[in-house]
Amino acid sequence: MIKSSAQREGSHVLLVEDHKLNQAVARHFLEHCGVQVTIANNGSEAVAAVKNQLFDLVLMDLQMPELNGYQAVAEIRKDNQYKDLPIIALTAHAMEGEQERCLAAGMNDYLTKPFALADLKQILIKWIVPSISNSQAEIQVNLEKLVEQLGKESAMVPLDAVIRLVPERLDKLTDALRTNDREMAKQQAHGLKGSLNVYGSSQLSKLLYRIEDGDYMDSEADGIISSLENELGLALKLAQKMRDSLNTSS
Incomplete structure (x- = not known):
């Protein structure tokens, strides 16, 4: 080979x-x-x-x-x-x-x-x-496609929504995982999946699908939370960077 x-x-x-x-x-x-x-x-x-x-x-x-x-x-x-x-x-x-x-x-x-x-x-x-x-390259490409498809002004709307709503949803999801509240975890994962479907990473998508399907053991919660925080933190950072760039160029 x-x-x-x-x-x-x-x-x-x-x-x-x-x-x-x-x-x-x-x-x-x-x-x-x-x-x-x-x-x-x-x-x-x-x-x-x-x-x-x-x-x-x-x-x-x-x-x-x-x-x-x-x-x-x-x-x-x-x-x-x-x-x-x-x-x-x-x-x-x-x-x-x-x-x-x-x-x-x-x-x-x-x-x-x-x-x-x-x-x-x-x-x-x-x-x-x-x-x-890697997730950074993948998210960056998806963000660029979002702006290309919607235009700078229209792309600001979903970017603002993600930056505003995702941190709260992440907190609720991690709390649900820590307390083994699978029904709440399922609801929050579903909501995040919809919010980030356009430009999240494939790794993040896989994590959210696992949680929504209940395809994990309670003992895996800490590892899943760590991965979620890393992936969502990166998505938010890049979304904020893209939003700032659009603001500057408008």
């Missing part, structure tokens, strides 16, 4: 793209995410690069000279040591069936160009687990 460079500082991504402007934009986004970038200008260079360096992920354009993306992936997947290397298709085609064709060709996922920074971050979070996938 191919070794992961995620154990080193930062992660290493191979960007396979023949268009110079697209290279520059994608490199800027990747470096903004703290990722080391190597560029291959076509499929042939990509195959050679994969064989000579360690990468955590490959972003593969489909339409290129010499070897196109499909052909390059086929060459890479011939070597079993690269079977777990995440390869993400980059295409300008949003046609029905294109994603299925990419997956059938041996790619792991799909990004349609032009893509937003938030979309790229989601891919990194999903596929470069050790170095990028």
Whole structure:
């Protein structure tokens, strides 16, 4: 199995793209995410690069000279040591069936160009687990998507609500867990899950689902409370930071 460079500082991504402007934009986004970038200008260079360096992920354009993306992936997947290397298709085609064709060709996922920074971050979070996938990065992406979808002014409403209501709900939930009041814990977990559904972390969501379903032992309460306080504290901190940023820019 191919070794992961995620154990080193930062992660290493191979960007396979023949268009110079697209290279520059994608490199800027990747470096903004703290990722080391190597560029291959076509499929042939990509195959050679994969064989000579360690990468955590490959972003593969489909339409290129010499070897196109499909052909390059086929060459890479011939070597079993690269079977777990995440390869993400980059295409300008949003046609029905294109994603299925990419997956059938041996790619792991799909990004349609032009893509937003938030979309790229989601891919990194999903596929470069050790170095990028953490609650802070995940929550930050979700907050950015919230603002992008609602606009700055409208996004202030749910942010204000979370900042105002979540601390009280957390206090009630932790009290219920400490006193083994499962019915109250279930109610508060359900309320928090609804409040944070848009931009909480997946780890927080899992914790709240466990509590709501009663899928824990009383002896686990202290550990669950500690995890909740960490995850919710982070969510509140980032929500407040985003709100302050929106206030400053308005």
